[in-house]
Structures are given as structure tokens and as C-alpha cells.
Amino acid sequence: MSAPLTPSQTVGPYLALGLPWEDGPYAAAAGAPGAIRISGRVLDGSGDPIPDALVETWQSSPEIGVGFRAFARCPSDDDGRWFVLTLRPGPVPGPAGTTQAPHLDVSVFARGMLHRVVTRIYFADEADANATDPVLASVPPDRRETLLARLGNDGHRFDIRIQGLDETVFFDV
């Protein structure tokens, strides 16, 4: 029996009433060995921060047998900033016998977005693994940079540009 799919609608401006969890940004507990911080801003087509967005991440474990929530959720603040604290994902199988480089799947929701947009976070310091990643290979070379988190003073930096110059690559999932 097939059932008719429910359509998407926007989270609206008041998602902060229902979606944030106190421990939401912590896919791994604060202070967990090997924990990394990934943070950035969500920006609109004018380059202005989106203060009513929600960023969610989902990923693999560092290696088989390491158990943690692996899912994080963070509302953006008034400057469009978000962060997650997590463990570095390990490589996982891809289509047709390939191996995917370490990555996180990302959903972004906001007022003014009638459906989520989906992107991926890869790590700029995994150049060898990224070079053979089947999903990165399917992205136009001049846009791959938008999928790379870069290590800085505050952990890994990953900005999400919904539209415009250096628009982040979004996926049809």
C-alpha cells in the first residue's frame, strides 16, 4: 500500500519555541576525548545573518564501536552564528565500492525556507580522502570549497551561504 507523502512547510520565525534542546549542539558531551567544535554563520542572499535558522548535523562515528549521539541541533543567534560539538567522523562506504571522506550531513531550516536545504561538511585537512570522495567528485570543482570546514582558532569554521556570492553547494537528497 502506498501512502501519500506529507508536504514540507517552513519552520517560521518562532522555531525557537519548539526545536532547540538544552544539549542540542552537543552531539558529543562537552569534554569528550577527541571532541571538535564546528561553527559558522548562516547568511542570506544579501550577506546578512539569518537569526532564525536551525542547523542540524548527522554523521558517522570516528570508528566502529564508538557510541555517541552523532546528531546535533543548534538554532542560530542574532548574528546568524551556530556551533556543534562532536567527534570527528570516520570514512564510510560510498556507492559502487567507493569510500567517502569524513563528512557530516547538514539540514538547514529557517523562516523564508519552505523546505530544508541539505549540505555536507567536509574537512579541509583531509585532502587525500577528499580527493577520492565520490560526492565531492560530483560537485563542480570551483564550488567544492564551499563544502570544506577550515581549522582556525575556534575549531573548524563552516559558513552556510544560502544564496549569492560563494553560495554553498546544496544537495538534492
Added chain:
Amino acid sequence: MPDAFRRDDRDVHPPLDSPPYKSTALRHPKQPLVYLPHTITEVTGPALGPARVGELDHDLTRQHAGEPLGERITISGRLLDGDGRPIRDALVEVWQPNAAGRYRHRWDRWPAPIDPNFSGAGRCLTDTEGRYSFVTVKPGPYPWGNHPNAWRPAHIHFSLLGTAFAQRLVTQMYFPGDPLFPYDPIFNSVRDPDVRERLISSFSIESSRESWALAYVWDIVLRGRDETPMEAGP
């Protein structure tokens, strides 16, 4: 390896670029989306157990010292996949304004009263048959700034995690017969009128509880799995 999920028909979800809803203008990607095969990352999802849900989280009328004002209602239904199979032990999260149409949020400034006995957020886990249920008050319609004399039809926001990243959905549930439907660019962003109807709950006299609450029933359907074991790519 779990199966991939069936891709949604193009007409199911609203387009991200939907000019009548003005805020979409600067918040939709202009570059084409890149096809993402359903790999292990997309076909799996977090296991969020009962610890995520408090005892009274499903009852929005019992979260404060007194009862909220308004029309007490129940909202219940099933969470199913595209093959009609129940999705069990899945988190359902809701949020809504109070009976006067006011959200308890610092940005909501329209002059309708705040109800000290109503926060407007709830969550529950589906049972073994995919059933969820909430007790709440019927949310009021409210004005917004999208266009002159713009009002949102009464609705409750729903967030579903399903069992996999590929099933993630956030949507809104509406009430039958709302006179604001023809004027709402968010409701009408779903282009196919038959598909749009899926967002509207049904009134159920059978589920209404005598001398206590009227009942609305709404099933939610997330993607089903594909028959092929794994997608090879585009």
C-alpha cells in the same frame, strides 16, 4: 546496508523560490542542487529514546500552574512511511501560538494577550503502531507582515525526524474549513491542490471525548524505502 529511500515527486514539496511568500527571495539557493546518492549517512538517523521526552511533554495544557484559556482539543494520528508502514519510537515535536494567536516569543509583538499558562511546545514518541497524540488548545490565527492585511490560518508546527536523515521533515498542520486558506502564501506554496489538502487535519467526533475535548486527526507520511539495495548514483 539499509535500502535507499524513494525520491519525492517534484510536486509534493513547495519550491524554495516562492515569490508570494516574500521572505523566500533572499533565502533560496540560486545554483542547481547537486544529486546526493543515498549512502549510509542518508539512510541512517539518530536513535532518540524516551529520555528526550518528559512525562507531560505531550500535554500542552498541563505545563503550568493553571490551564490555558481556549478551546481544549486533542491532535492525534499516525506517522507512516510512503508504503503505509508505521514509523515506531520516532520523535514528534510541535509548537504553536496560544488561543489568541500569540506566540510566546520575544519577536512576536502583535497585541494579542500572552497566556501565562501556555508555552506552546510539546513532544512525544510514536508507539508501536506509529501513533502520536497531543492535548492542547486550538491555536488562533494571527497577522503577519507579508502583504497588506495578511493573516496566517490557524496551524500547528510539526517536526519529524523519522528513522533516517533522508526522511527529515518539518511541516504545518491546519484545521478544516479555515476561511484564510485562499489568502495564505505559505499554505498555497504547495502547488497541487490535492497535495495541499494533506496538510489539513480532520475533525473526528469518534475521537472527541465527551464533555472534555474535541478531536482532530492527522496522519503524517514520510518517504518509503526503495526496492533497490543501494543507489549507484545519477
